Amino acid sequence: MIKKPFNQLFNGNQKILDELNINLNLRPQNLDFNTYYKLTEAFEKLGS
Secondary structure, three states: OOHHHHHHHHOOOHHHHHHHOOOOOOOHHHOOHHHHHHHHHHHHHHHO
């Protein structure tokens, strides 16, 4: 599941989770391209 990596990368930020509207019970191989893109984009914003 992507719950643990999400919490590690985003410190469990509920605001980001609400914006992305992602089911944290999904497995990484079950993410579609758009969801993966949204996650990477949100992660890049944290670094800026």
